[in-house]
Amino acid sequence: DGGITQSPKYLFRKEGQNVTLSCEQNLNHDAMYWYRQDPGQGLRLIYYSQIVNDFQKGDIAEGYSVSREKKESFPLTVTSAQKNPTAFYLCASSMSSGRTDTQYFGPGTRLTVL
Amino acid sequence: RKEVEQDPGPFNVPEGATVAFNCTYSNSASQSFFWYRQDCRKEPKLLMSVYSSGNEDGRFTAQLNRASQYISLLIRDSKLSDSATYLCVVIARGSTLGRLYFGRGTQLTVWP
Numbered sequence: 001d002g003g004i005t006q007s008p009k010y011l012f013r014k015e016g017q018n019v020t021l022s023c024e025q026n027l028n029h030d031a032m033y034w035y036r037q038d039p040g041q042g043l044r045l046i047y048y049s050q051i052v053n054d055f056q057k058g059d060i061a062e063g064y065s066v067s068r069e070k071k072e073s074f075p076l077t078v079t080s081a082q083k084n085p086t087a088f089y090l091c092a093s094s095m096s097s098g099r100t101d102t103q104y105f106g107p108g109t110r111l112t113v114l
Numbered sequence: 115r116k117e118v119e120q121d122p123g124p125f126n127v128p129e130g131a132t133v134a135f136n137c138t139y140s141n142s143a144s145q146s147f148f149w150y151r152q153d154c155r156k157e158p159k160l161l162m163s164v165y166s167s168g169n170e171d172g173r174f175t176a177q178l179n180r181a182s183q184y185i186s187l188l189i190r191d192s193k194l195s196d197s198a199t200y201l202c203v204v205i206a207r208g209s210t211l212g213r214l215y216f217g218r219g220t221q222l223t224v225w226p
Contacts, residue, residue: 042118042201042216043158058213090157102148103214105157 004106011111021076021109023091032074033092120217135220137202138184146205192224
């Protein structure tokens with residue numbers, strides 16, 4: 001089946017640790033995105049990538065890093081510099097980064113910092 | 115001012131009711147509009163795009179009012195399964211990137 005997968009579903013981290021969230025898609029989409037969702041707030045863009053080996057900061061990139069070595073994969077690292085990392089993280093992809101292209105979401109990773 | 119504003123609700127309605135949500139956007143150059151549905155602790159899923167002429171998909175009708183900069187979603191004959199949070203999404207013209215701006219969502223609960 002074609003789709004977007006994220007792992008793990010739930011992740012617990014101690015303060016001061018870096019963690020990496022996985023996002024894989026087999027839709028042959030060029031563009032991929034990472035969002036963060038906090039209770040009562042809309043989704044906020046962390047990073048996006050329009051093509052392989054290229055990525056750009058979104059609205060709240062501080063404390064996060066990404067890589068795009070393969071078209072199918074766009075992992076997100078939450079570093080210890082991120083002051084409030086507990087949130088629901090959503091990865092999305094679209095055919096291209098065009099203005100009207102629909103974005104499809106993975107099931108999300110719920111990160112809790114202990 | 116936020117790009118997209120929604121009434122967070124909650125809307126609590128009985129089965130069979132008709133319910134309407136509105137959403138306003140601040141960028142007059144906004145080009146594309148969508149409604150997504152998000153179930154509790156799940157990812158958002160595209161419900162429908164919103165076209166200038168308005169569009170309908172079964173019990174769901176979406177409309178766009180560019181002059182007043184708002185979009186609406188009407189759900190007729192509500193079902194229990196319609197209970198979810200409905201997200202208003204806007205893409206602004208002028209950006210080469212299809213960045214989506216999300217509203218906070220409107221929570222709907224349909225009771226039997």
